[in-house]
Amino acid sequence: MSDLVAFCLYLIFIGVSITLSYFILNKIIFPFLEWMGNKLSLFLIKKVSNYQKALLVIEGFFIVLTLIYLGAMVYTLVIKNNILITIAMLVYSVIIVIISSFVTELKSKLKEPKYKSLLNDLIYKINKENYFINRITLLLGKTAIGFMVLILVIYILFIGLITFKGMPYQAGYLILIFVPVGLAAWVYLISFDKTSQNLRRILAYFILLILSFNKSYQDFQVLLEIENKNDVNDYFIFLILTIFIAIDRLAKGMADDYKEYKESRTKIESH
Numbered sequence: 001m002s003d004l005v006a007f008c009l010y011l012i013f014i015g016v017s018i019t020l021s022y023f024i025l026n027k028i029i030f031p032f033l034e035w036m037g038n039k040l041s042l043f044l045i046k047k048v049s050n051y052q053k054a055l056l057v058i059e060g061f062f063i064v065l066t067l068i069y070l071g072a073m074v075y076t077l078v079i080k081n082n083i084l085i086t087i088a089m090l091v092y093s094v095i096i097v098i099i100s101s102f103v104t105e106l107k108s109k110l111k112e113p114k115y116k117s118l119l120n121d122l123i124y125k126i127n128k129e130n131y132f133i134n135r136i137t138l139l140l141g142k143t144a145i146g147f148m149v150l151i152l153v154i155y156i157l158f159i160g161l162i163t164f165k166g167m168p169y170q171a172g173y174l175i176l177i178f179v180p181v182g183l184a185a186w187v188y189l190i191s192f193d194k195t196s197q198n199l200r201r202i203l204a205y206f207i208l209l210i211l212s213f214n215k216s217y218q219d220f221q222v223l224l225e226i227e228n229k230n231d232v233n234d235y236f237i238f239l240i241l242t243i244f245i246a247i248d249r250l251a252k253g254m255a256d257d258y259k260e261y262k263e264s265r266t267k268i269e270s271h
Helices: 002-045 051-079 083-107 118-129 132-137 142-163 169-189 193-221 229-269
Strands: none
Touching: 002 083, 002 142, 002 229, 051 083, 132 169, 142 169, 169 193, 169 229, 193 229
16 A cells, blocks of 8 residues: 555656646746747847848758757667757757747748748648658647657556556556557547547557557467467557457447437438
């Protein structure tokens, strides 16, 4: 029971820490970076004579900077240096805030109503003509943020489960059951737009497909007596597959039934 209390305190501490971090970022750090970006942009704007060319140069600089940042992130992930990852994220964030402020000031100085961005035109053409790119862009925003939050919550819960081993087994079961329930909630509750909801279902089933292939490969190794049977892994995969599919089919069935009910009511009222 003491471990259960400690686990609850651990969750409260994590919640308070995240809340304070959010407050510090939104009320102190981001406003300061925005203020600094505005000051620098007002200074730089005096040095610019051709605003259109300046925007093109900044756009090119942004692309190069982003590619360098992605390369640096891959390198730091390979060498597993968390300090370099943090530094890279901070530097990139500061530069992006300054660039955003500068671009906003430049656009306000333009006589033309719109700035013709080469990058936006390229993205529009690719997005328009390519199904996969179009669908990937739809997964950004709330869908991507919701998925990252889900992964973070699962990570926090599992760290607590591993750390506080003396908790009642019911608490451990609830933590395990949260994975498929949380995945179903991410699919159906992040947003109610049918298109993005269908894409989240596809992504969720793709994750389940990978888990199924991995499970079948492990079972094959056990069959050949190459590896020993892992009951914990077997139960966890079983739990995710069965509970998520059950919730998904139930939610889909209820949604279809409600839609059919509404259509039948509309037909009756029209007659």
